[in-house]
Amino acid sequence: MSNLPKIAWIGLGIMGSPMSEHLVKAGYDVTGYTLEQDKLDRLAAAGGKAAGSVKEAVQGADVIITMVPASPHVEAIAYGEDGILENAKSGALLIDMSSITPQTSVDLAKNAEAKGIRVLDAPVSGGEAGAVEAVLSIMVGGTEEIFAEAKPILEKLGKTIILCGPHGAGQTVKAANQLIVAVNIQACAEAVVFLEKSGADMEAALQVLNGGLAGSTVLTRKMQNFLKHEFAPGFKIDLHHKDMGIVTDAARNVGAALPVGAVVAQLVASLRAQGDGGLDHSALLRAVERLSGDKVA
Secondary structure (H helix, E strand, C coil), rough: CCCCCCCCEEECHHHHHHHHHHHHHCCCCEEECCHHHHHHHHHHHHHHHCCCCCCHHHCCCCEEEEECHHHHHHHHCCCCCHHHHHHHCCCEEEEECCCCHHHHHHHHHHHHHCCEEEEEEECCCCCCHHHHHCEEEEEECCCCCHHHHHHHHHCEEEEEEEEEEEECHHHHHHHHHHHHHHHHHHHHHHHHHHHHHHCCCCHHHHHHHHHHCCCHHHHHHHHHHHHHHCCCCCCCCHHHHHHHHHHHHHHHCCCCCCHHHHHHHHHHHHHHHHHCCEHHHHHHHHHHHHHHCCCCC
């Protein structure tokens, strides 16, 4: 019998599936729930267990981890008769790894406390590749005591794991992360179009740029997307559009001016409106190409 806590995992998407599987491989008893049957089958094939509902998944779990797209999804699975708070045992630990508004995380922690459930917000950065390789950066909001309890689990999922402050702080840092990533991708996309139209050797140019001060994790991770014009989703434009809404709204609330971020948020929104919402966020290249007069298939 394992002394490891029993885990319920809610949300088995592009990132949730490999993350949950890391915990299975580490010896944890993982029961998962998601809407797609093929994702449940994948978890079962990896050695986990499939549940038929949120209620079924969380009953008896010591730790509940949620990884869903946005605040409304977190609220849908957390609240209500069949939700997490009504069905998890008192003393359980809820780690929400979704990217949502800071206020949603603060409210969730407050409502969970009334049920005897402890909460951390722990959004991640690193995309699908970071999830698969278990090298995610995990930014956490909550108390020192709960963070210390959760850290052994989080260490199976990521490489950089930092407590950033009280409830909601993890989501605030994640919003800042998404601002930096979007602006970085946009700058890379503009550089690629400039280089292409100038007739440069694209692969050589991007390699030398990435070796200097212009280098970044974004350019390292997305270089092949830019070179091959292939945008299979590691992190969808739809999700980054949602995140840019979070950061611009949060910045407005605290009185922070984000002039460049506001422009990039509009470019992300434009790309989504043109039907590219399901593509990887590196598809911002397509938006720059359109603005530059190129025909984009």
